[in-house]
Amino acid sequence: MNHTYLDNNTPGTPYTVSSAVTDAAGAAATDSTTIDVANVTPEVTITGVMAGRPFAPVGIDVPLTATFTDPGTHDTHVGAVTWGDGSATNLGAVQRSGLSATHAFASPGNYQVEAAVTDKDNGAGTATTSVTVLSPAAAGDAITGLLKGLLGRGDAQTDALLRTAIDQLGSRNSGVATNGAAALLRGGDRVAALEKLGKAETALRAVTRLDVAAVRLLIAQTAQSVAQTAAGNARAAAGCTVLTATRCTATERKAITAIDQLITSGKTALGSSAYATAIAAFKDATQRAVTLGG
Secondary structure: OOOOOOOOOOOOOOEEEEEEEEOOOOOEEEEEEEEOOOOOOOEEEEEEEHHHOOOEEOOOEEEEEEEEEOOOOOOOEEEEEEOOOOOEEEEEEOEOOEEEEEEEOOOOEEEEEEEEEEEOOOOEEEEEEEEEEEOHHHHHHHHHHHHHOOOOOOOHHHHHHHHHHHHHHOOEEOOEEOOOHHHHHHHOOHHHHHHHHHHHHHHHHOOOOOOOHHHHHHHHHHHHHHHHHHHHHHHHHHOOOOOOOOOOOHHHHHHHHHHHHHHHHHHHHHHOOOHHHHHHHHHHHHHHHHHHOO
């Protein structure tokens, strides 16, 4: 016979295994022994990061999902994610059905992200993945590269729309320099850059032969990154990092509140895939922030 233990024993207190045999006359014999059952650490698998996208612009929430297995079915578990930038998300109790967390990175870079699950016996399992975070200008370049990789995969009309988007976004198309969003961002003209981002998204919205939804989302997220950075700069310039600060005037508080509301509106539109609406809100927020000193 065999038996599967569903949990390890307490250290120093092994399980006692007893057996008994009784014959037809009722005579019985017994014996026993002890057995130590070791804890097995959870095995963690990261099932998704950035929803499959190749990078995230600065300041955009990066989602991570993971699952884990543990043969000790009576174990309880806690989870945590360390993001590689000095911050961590403690998830508390987690279930085998999975764990999830999100994080917005404040600076560009390549980050090593670790998901960890620890059982009640302090056995810890981990899994790691890398996350690439780009500045808005670098994101514009990267999106241009993604679109160039799609050329020739559809029909002539598709290629024409892709080239229109490339012209609006990028630095070069067919060897000719263009005044695209990436170049404008590097030059500091954020409002004009968002205008270009909007035109690029409009061109891609007309593409029907290829799935460019993920690229359109990246364009809208790049616009969000620009707006959030401009809003932060405006707060700092006005001395309104905290809206209740004495230096922050009533007029400045009102202006910053309006900017924040526009960014929130843009994020809501982005969440429902209304990318053009989102970019328009982010552009309006950026224009207001620039006027305020952002």
